[in-house]
Amino acid sequence: MGVLVKGENVSKVYKMGEVDIYALSSVSFEIYDSELLVILGPSGSGKSTLLNIVGGMDTLTSGELYYREKALHKGGRRLLTEYRRDAVGFVFQFYNLMPNLTAIENVDLAREISQSPLNAEQMLDSVGLLARKDHFPAQLSGGEQQRVAIARALAKNPEILLCDEPTGALDSTSSREVLKILRKFSTEFKKTVIIITHEASIANMADRVMYIRDGKIEKIVKNENPIGADEVVL
Numbered sequence: 001m002g003v004l005v006k007g008e009n010v011s012k013v014y015k016m017g018e019v020d021i022y023a024l025s026s027v028s029f030e031i032y033d034s035e036l037l038v039i040l041g042p043s044g045s046g047k048s049t050l051l052n053i054v055g056g057m058d059t060l061t062s063g064e065l066y067y068r069e070k071a072l073h074k075g076g077r078r079l080l081t082e083y084r085r086d087a088v089g090f091v092f093q094f095y096n097l098m099p100n101l102t103a104i105e106n107v108d109l110a111r112e113i114s115q116s117p118l119n120a121e122q123m124l125d126s127v128g129l130l131a132r133k134d135h136f137p138a139q140l141s142g143g144e145q146q147r148v149a150i151a152r153a154l155a156k157n158p159e160i161l162l163c164d165e166p167t168g169a170l171d172s173t174s175s176r177e178v179l180k181i182l183r184k185f186s187t188e189f190k191k192t193v194i195i196i197t198h199e200a201s202i203a204n205m206a207d208r209v210m211y212i213r214d215g216k217i218e219k220i221v222k223n224e225n226p227i228g229a230d231e232v233v234l
């Protein structure tokens with residue numbers, strides 16, 4: 001399997017007055033093409049910091065970060081902006097849909113930023129919401145809004161989809177729907193999907209699980225027999 005993103009001795013330090021906070025402390029990792037990677041770790045362990053760095057939303061204090069052969073740590077703002085725009089899709093816990101736009105208009109926003117956007121109707125269809133395309137976010141359940149947010153992220157046609165607690169605000173049925181879609185995009189559409197979660201059971205459906213603690217990667221475990229998303233006990 002090809003390496004999509006690679007970090008070498010990546011550190012992120014926040015200065016709080018006299019104190020240095022090591023949100024990430026010299027971590028090295030590889031993220032593969034079309035894998036589903038789950039990142040687990042206690043609150044404050046550095047999960048979001050890692051996701052933000054992998055997504056080009058934050059810069060490293062030291063270390064190296066590569067997207068394929070491109071050295072993102074050397075490239076400056078312009079390269080990071082291109083990388084974020086062309087290669088990365090984001091899904092957040094609270095959907096972040098535009099309330100005054102319908103579902104299809106929200107998904108279609110991707111066309112404004114992407115070089116090679118996918119068809120908005122097809123994307124809504126692939127998350128099972130074509131029939132709701134003219135509904136506004138307030139007319140959709142939390143799970144449906146999250147599926148629209150995923151369709152929007154994927155309509156940009158990114159290589160990697162980064163999800164920060166995507167099921168954090170959802171009931172178990174809606175969570176499984178969302179997880180099924182994320183699994184489908186990694187398996188069928190060959191996208192890399194990274195999910196940060198507090199829900200340890202979601203790790204059972206991952207291809208690999210990264211455990212983070214105190215700004216360090218404790219271990220990365222390959223899952224020989226990932227379970228189906230609908231078997232995840234939430």
Ligand SMILES: Nc1ncnc2c1ncn2[C@@H]1O[C@H](COP(=O)(O)OP(=O)(O)OP(=O)(O)O)[C@@H](O)[C@H]1O
Nearest residue numbers: 014021022023041042043044045046047048049050
């Ligand atoms: N902008 C910032 N300024 C100062 N410290 C920060 C900043 N962002 C994060 N930190 C600190 O870095 C550490 C890692 O934070 P991070 O948000 O990555 O953890 P997390 O594992 O995602 O936590 P949670 O599960 O609660 O979201 C924490 O100690 C946090 O307080």
